[in-house]
Amino acid sequence: MQRRQLPAALFALSMATQGARTALAQPSSPSSAASPAAAPVSRAVRLINGFSAGGAVDTLSRTVAERLGAVLGQPVVVDNRPGASGMIAADAVARAAPDGLTVGVLDVGALAVNPVLQKRLAYDAGKDFAYIGLVARIPLLLVAHPSVPAANLRELTALLRANPGTYAYATAGIGNPLHLAMEAYRQASGVDVVHVPYKGATPAVQDVLGGRVPLMFIDVNTSAQHLRAGTLKPIAIATRERNPALPDVPTFAESGFPAFEATPWIGLLAPAALTADARARMAGALAQVMAQSDTRNRITALGFVPLQDGPDAFAKLASEDRVAYARLVRDRGITLD
Template sequence: MRTSRTFTRRLSLQAIAAASMAALGVMTAPAVRAQTQTRGDFPNKPISIVVPFSAGGTTDILARIMSQGLTAELGQPIVVDNKPGAGGNIGAALAAKAPADGYTLFMGTVGTHAINQALYKKLPYDPVQDFVPLTRVATVPNLLVSHPNQPFKSVKELIAYAKANPGKVAYGSPGAGASPHVSGELFRSMTGTDLMHVPYKGSAPAMTDLLGNQIAIMFDNLPSAIQHVRSGKLRPIAITTAKRSPELPDVPTIAEAGVPGYEATSWFGLWVPAKTPVDVQTKLYAAIVKVLKDPVVAKKITDQGGNVAIDSQEDFARFIAAESRKWGKVVKDSGAEM
């Protein structure tokens, strides 16, 4: 009986000690072994890529290209999860609150991580504190396009028409804070035109209205607009970047078409929630870089009018900080605010 009581007391003391260590954040040896085995097997279940815009837009297109490559590389299904709304803020907030275990990736943009913090008075996430940057995936120009029935065919004609009809030229965007929105605001402020911004829950619904001539123009990401230009359903007016696009070599830049100094580039990257274990980050980063270096994947991105971009995690963090300063100034100077 004494031996039984001693054994029971010993078990109780061990349980109390384990509970105390857990409360202090100290893992017992079995817990360490369990976590090591779990991480060592990573990934052992499907991974999701949260896309903060609707299906069919550039962010979604790039996420699906990456999901195919990562599925083959990591040996687990990579599922694209579209969570559109509020200029990407809804999807970003959901990704920020996801478990930090490597099973949730976030396909973010210049909007979600460099523009929205300046544009919105309050964000449901912190783009710096709530995420760990992995790498950029691609950079793309924005393309100023119009419906063919609109009465202007060039930048100068658009400016003249907009000034003669203030507030009547509507431009659509994937949402407030997305790079097409800020590209439009930059154009408006630099040309002194009174354009009307119409935000949508993603590029696809905005494009639907442009194709139906419900809005006049868009500064859309090239990958989601180029198919409609090639089919003749949209009229290309100008490219937002400093140089012309190899995909549309006859289309001038906005700067050379009448607005000197104008330049805007969209970029897209992958993040994980803050506190994701470093070894998991390292494995994901290596897989992403390997996929981006695959010539087949690179061609898919360039065929869409984009360019592959690969950074170290440190360089990506520095790049984001610089872009935040740049676009914060543009937002402030334009007077845009949500």
């Protein structure tokens, strides 16, 4: 099968960004390892989180905040700013004072997808942020309702090719990583399936559980209870290696798509005008947090893959993904209209 160049964070088809996403790698620049001990520790750090309270990403953010505070020697307080696909939180971080007291947890949607899909954006993802480091990636899984007559990806691809336009897939909305993962699969396989966008992941999952829509990409954490109950059928996991939580589920690479990957990422960043010393201090603290085995274990238990890539690798990945997403959006004719 001919490889196509698709977004590194989701699909990594023939892109040379593997090092930027290597789990548990050492930070990519000397500044990332700088000691955090020399900076003042009197005031609390605000961590702006672009996700709703109570969800898995919020728990991830609070896990990082707690441990980051311990390393910095000052409290780190989570400030949830959900909504608008991460744009509210991203704008808040971009507009914050660059005093080292505001950081943000944002994902691939806010930093690489929105800049491509949104006609008007209040922030510039390439210029308005000081990238601190990657925290985790989110493995995605292609699932089907149990009624779908396919047990694996090869069978599903054959079924969809034989029945163009007959099957549909649910997503959390246009431009959501779940949507873009399926569009990448469609492009790589040539299958014709109908997109059914929802206003959020919850109603999308409910309709797949109910058999009203037979297919979707879903994150491993959300899918776990449904896989155990047998109400969803795993088709293939879109990571380079099998997931420890789902050891019997083959990867796309094992199923005829050797370079396919769907793993949105999450990282820590600050306002662009942050001083080099403050950036190095925060990056060094994050590197220490991500090197802790209890932090990695907690992140893994939440269904994520912990990362330890520093400022340069994070900024490079986000920049390259913006270019690659633009290509995918153009090739697939994806618009928000």
